Amino acid sequence: MTETTKIQQDIEILKQVQVLDKEIYDLTQELLSIPGKISACELLCEEAKKQVKDLEKQHKDFQLKQKEKELELSEKEEQIRKFQGQLTQVKTNKEYSAIQHEIASVKADNSLLEETILVLMDDVEKSARGLAQGRENEKQEEKKLQDQKAEFKKTEESFRKKIDELQAQKKELMNQVAPETAVLYEKILAKKSGVALVPIEGENCSSCHMTLRAQVVNEVRLLEAIVVCENCSRILYEQK
Numbered sequence: 001m002t003e004t005t006k007i008q009q010d011i012e013i014l015k016q017v018q019v020l021d022k023e024i025y026d027l028t029q030e031l032l033s034i035p036g037k038i039s040a041c042e043l044l045c046e047e048a049k050k051q052v053k054d055l056e057k058q059h060k061d062f063q064l065k066q067k068e069k070e071l072e073l074s075e076k077e078e079q080i081r082k083f084q085g086q087l088t089q090v091k092t093n094k095e096y097s098a099i100q101h102e103i104a105s106v107k108a109d110n111s112l113l114e115e116t117i118l119v120l121m122d123d124v125e126k127s128a129r130g131l132a133q134g135r136e137n138e139k140q141e142e143k144k145l146q147d148q149k150a151e152f153k154k155t156e157e158s159f160r161k162k163i164d165e166l167q168a169q170k171k172e173l174m175n176q177v178a179p180e181t182a183v184l185y186e187k188i189l190a191k192k193s194g195v196a197l198v199p200i201e202g203e204n205c206s207s208c209h210m211t212l213r214a215q216v217v218n219e220v221r222l223l224e225a226i227v228v229c230e231n232c233s234r235i236l237y238e239q240k
Contacts, residue, residue: 007223010177011197011237014185017177018197020170025194027159027166034152041148048134048141055134059127066120073113076106181226188234198229199239208232 083103090096174182188196198207203217210231212220219227220236227236 004223006178007225010181010226011223011235013173013177014181014197014235015237017170017173017185018195020166020173021189021196022194024163024166024170027163031156031159031163034156038149038152041145045138045141045145048138052131052134052138055127055131059124059131062120062123062127066117066124069113069117069120073110073117076110076113079106080110184226184228185235188228192232192234195234197235197237200236201239205229205232205234205236207234212236 080103083099083106086099087096090099174185177185185196195207198205200206200212200217200220203212203214204210205212208229208231210229212229216227216230216236219225221238228234229236
């Protein structure tokens with residue numbers, strides 16, 4: 001077999017290998033992206049949990065305020081009862097009027113407290129509904145996360161199996177390539193995002209789009225040696 005024939009044969013094999021390597025690279029990138037996708041799903045779940053904690057705090061705060069106001073109302077009602085008891089013991093109209101004034105003042109306060117308590121009761125009820133919805137959202141996000149993790153696991157297993165199959169096909173093909181050419185190809189592949197072999201387009205490299213020297217173009221066409229782009233270092237071949 002002449003050198004030209006061997007180079008041509010290696011290039012044809014590498015073109016098949018390149019297709020496999022591009023698919024391997026794409027699948028590998030997808031695998032590498034899975035942890036980030038899981039983290040994004042976990043973040044949504046954590047946000048739902050945080051929202052529930054905030055809603056729980058808000059609900060408890062409203063309940064506490066309601067109890068405080070109810071206690072305050074109870075204390076003021078007790079004041080009224082004491083004042084009313086004192087009415088039976090006063091001896092002058094002036095004292096009677098003073099106590100009546102105190103009772104009226106406390107009753108006015110109580111009226112405002114009762115209005116505040118009604119508003120707080122409404123707040124407690126609304127916050128309870130919001131909390132229930134928040135807990136339901138949290139439950140849904142947790143289920144969604146588990147479902148997505150299971151789906152990602154299936155995807156990962158499928159991709160790894162496919163990569164193993166492609167690697168086996170590649171190995172079989174690479175065994176037919178000259179050792180020095182195979183080494184060069186793998187060296188370039190490792191640095192060039194899964195693309196080590198590219199066709200020329202007219203007088204340009206189809207990868208980096210740089211104009212090739214006429215001598216380089218002629219060397220590619222002669223198939224007497226493996227030729228790389230002087231700019232991006234990828235192996236060049238002529239598309240026929």
